Amino acid sequence: MKEKIKIALAQISCKREDKAENLTKIEKTVIKAKKQSADLVIFPELSLTGYVVRDQIYELAETIPGPSTKVIEDISRKTKAHIIFGMPELSEKTQATIYNTAVLVGPEGFIGKYRKMYLPTHSVFEEKRYFRPGYQAAVFDTVLGKVGLIICYDIFFPEVSRLTRLKGAQLMVCISASPATRRAFFETLTVARAMENTAFLAYVNLVGIEDGLQFWGGSRIVGPNGKVLVQAKYDDEDLVMCDVDYADIRSVETFVPTLKDLRPELFDELKKQAENL
Amino acid sequence: MELAPSVLNLDWQEVETKIKRFIKDYVEKSGAKGIVVSLSGGLDSSTVAALSALAIGGDKVLGLILPEKETRNEKDIEHAKLVAEKFGLKSQVCDITPTLEAFYKTIPIFDPAEKVCKGNAKARTRIVYVYYYANKLNLIVCGSSDKSETMIGYFTKWGDVAADIYPIMDLYKTQVRKLAQHIGIPKEIETKPSTPALWPGQLAEKELGIKYEQLDLILYGLEHFMKPKEIAEQLGIEKELVDKIKHRWLSAEHKRRIFLTPKLEYRTIGADFRLPRSYY
Numbered sequence: 212m213k214e215k216i217k218i219a220l221a222q223i224s225c226k227r228e229d230k231a232e233n234l235t236k237i238e239k240t241v242i243k244a245k246k247q248s249a250d251l252v253i254f255p256e257l258s259l260t261g262y263v264v265r266d267q268i269y270e271l272a273e274t275i276p277g278p279s280t281k282v283i284e285d286i287s288r289k290t291k292a293h294i295i296f297g298m299p300e301l302s303e304k305t306q307a308t309i310y311n312t313a314v315l316v317g318p319e320g321f322i323g324k325y326r327k328m329y330l331p332t333h334s335v336f337e338e339k340r341y342f343r344p345g346y347q348a349a350v351f352d353t354v355l356g357k358v359g360l361i362i363c364y365d366i367f368f369p370e371v372s373r374l375t376r377l378k379g380a381q382l383m384v385c386i387s388a389s390p391a392t393r394r395a396f397f398e399t400l401t402v403a404r405a406m407e408n409t410a411f412l413a414y415v416n417l418v419g420i421e422d423g424l425q426f427w428g429g430s431r432i433v434g435p436n437g438k439v440l441v442q443a444k445y446d447d448e449d450l451v452m453c454d455v456d457y458a459d460i461r462s463v464e465t466f467v468p469t470l471k472d473l474r475p476e477l478f479d480e481l482k483k484q485a486e487n488l
Numbered sequence: 489m490e491l492a493p494s495v496l497n498l499d500w501q502e503v504e505t506k507i508k509r510f511i512k513d514y515v516e517k518s519g520a521k522g523i524v525v526s527l528s529g530g531l532d533s534s535t536v537a538a539l540s541a542l543a544i545g546g547d548k549v550l551g552l553i554l555p556e557k558e559t560r561n562e563k564d565i566e567h568a569k570l571v572a573e574k575f576g577l578k579s580q581v582c583d584i585t586p587t588l589e590a591f592y593k594t595i596p597i598f599d600p601a602e603k604v605c606k607g608n609a610k611a612r613t614r615i616v617y618v619y620y621y622a623n624k625l626n627l628i629v630c631g632s633s634d635k636s637e638t639m640i641g642y643f644t645k646w647g648d649v650a651a652d653i654y655p656i657m658d659l660y661k662t663q664v665r666k667l668a669q670h671i672g673i674p675k676e677i678e679t680k681p682s683t684p685a686l687w688p689g690q691l692a693e694k695e696l697g698i699k700y701e702q703l704d705l706i707l708y709g710l711e712h713f714m715k716p717k718e719i720a721e722q723l724g725i726e727k728e729l730v731d732k733i734k735h736r737w738l739s740a741e742h743k744r745r746i747f748l749t750p751k752l753e754y755r756t757i758g759a760d761f762r763l764p765r766s767y768y
Binding site for chain 1 (some may be wrong): 505506509510513514755761762763764765766767
């Protein structure tokens with residue numbers, strides 16, 4: 212396993228409902244990032260289809276593996292880069308049950324996927340109408356270290372990233388489609404999740420306007436001490452890189468020992484209270 | 489929540505940037521050649537015309553000045569031209585009086601004293617002109633409705649509100665004034681009393697019986713789920729006034745949501761077809 216990796220944050224805008232064009236953009240971006248020696252290239256939430264596709268989601272969703280993941284696997288194989296992207300995933304067992312999923316592939320093929328657990332359904336968001344929530348936190352042991360995946364609104368719930376950390380994640384990846392009015396939340400929460408878990412956090416947000424909804428970008432990598440190591444532009448497409456050295460976790464974890472000081476007995480009480488809210 | 493005027497403060501530079509990006513993105517994706525705005529010389533339409541010009545260039549924006557005999561106001565026409573000149577947009581004047589007069593003549597039940605029906609006909613006639621230009625020149629129609637008037641239904645259904653996009657519909661009137669100030673709309677336009685110009689002497693605040701400064705705070709409170717009693721107490725006004733505004737807001741939803749049909753089939757227009765607004 213590599214201790215030091217180079218991560219590329221591919222902050223793109225998507226052409227809504229046009230998977231072919233988005234796959235082409237993903238391929239071009241991965242090639243560009245690879246030329247700058249990126250080991251891992253991360254794309255936003257639902258970057259295969261765009262975010263505001265509403266009922267069209269039923270026509271766009273695909274199984275995993277499926278035609279689009281196959282294309283991404285080919286790109287990964289060809290470029291030798293790992294890729295994380297988002298797509299609507301059609302359940303293999305049903306005909307119209309869809310998940311909002313993050314997919315991780317590497318040069319050897321498909322590595323794993325994470326189904327978004329917290330689906331915002333308020334204000335401009337209508338995810339519960341379309342998606343079934345996932346039920347499991349996801350961490351994958353890769354040559355690029357232990358990578359945990361979360362998606363957008365999951366970051367508001369510390370237990371999701373905490374779970375990935377407890378399962379060993381060194382790098383927590385949050386892919387996102389966050390509109391401009393939510394910027395302050397994400398700028399705070401990305402730092403908080405990295406600090407409280409003493410792990411790296413890579414946040415990749417969408418840009419562009421979909422059905423009047425403006426996505427703000429601002430993708431970033433936060434170190435285990437909460438320091439923002441790199442940040443992409445607001446509102447425009449961007450590709451930024453950052454070297455991450457997992458050895459940096461140790462010194463932070465030693466003197467900010469949030470994992471050592473965890474109190475599991477509180478979780479029972481937390482569960483009880485949450486059930487009676 | 490404290491209902492002080494400061495709750496309506498926004499970062500006006502950020503608002504300007506967001507609106508310009510919204511306009512530019514929509515025009516580009518639609519493949520249209522530009523924008524047409526019905527330019528009355530009032531605050532809202534001047535602001536929208538100026539923002540359009542700032543977003544895509546004045547040479548791609550057409551301000552249509554559409555006066556008619558009964559409400560014609562040379563000052564408004566002068567203001568409309570002033571905005572066009574300052575922001576470098578094209579303008580054209582079409583006097584809609586002959587159209588209206590011909591229209592009135594063909595209606596057996598026409599009643600010249602019925603000012604609301606006549607006023608709404610004027611607003612709808614203006615939009616016929618605007619869409620003629622839009623079709624002929626491949627332009628997007630930019631609406632000038634603001635949040636205050638749209639919330640309380642102070643507009644003509646299928647009339648002045650008809651447009652393809654609404655750049656300032658999420659801003660209350662007093663916020664539009666601040667934005668206008670920020671982007672350099674001439675002071676005399678920014679501060680003049682608002683009028684829908686449906687009949688002579690019509691002034692919005694007089695007709696509504698409330699100043700926009702107060703109306704906007706009431707609407708802001710309602711938007712944030714505050715109870716009328718709480719709003720009234722904070723603003724030091726009668727609860728009945730807040731109730732009246734709330735009633736206007738809720739009873740005008742039929743003007744904001746179009747296409748109501750009984751549900752008969754699998755997917756119904758207006759009820760459960762949920763599609764992105766545009767397909768490209």
